[in-house]
Amino acid sequence: MAKKLEKQKTIPKNIQREALIAQRVLSDLASVNALGEQAPFNCPACGGGLWKIDKGSKLRYSLPYRPCLY
Numbered sequence: 001m002a003k004k005l006e007k008q009k010t011i012p013k014n015i016q017r018e019a020l021i022a023q024r025v026l027s028d029l030a031s032v033n034a035l036g037e038q039a040p041f042n043c044p045a046c047g048g049g050l051w052k053i054d055k056g057s058k059l060r061y062s063l064p065y066r067p068c069l070y
Contacts, residue, residue: 021064
């Protein structure tokens, strides 16, 4: 029996922006700063700067320029 497909959900704007930055479509500092604030932490693999993203109920860190695959 085939499962009924769920209704497609809208991707939040901040996740769309983060994906565009990772794909290097957006690369200006204003776009990166719109994600959140720069954190005092670096990626352990590549040393790239991390951004603190505090949207919704969960805190997370992002490596917007993704110089590595860590």
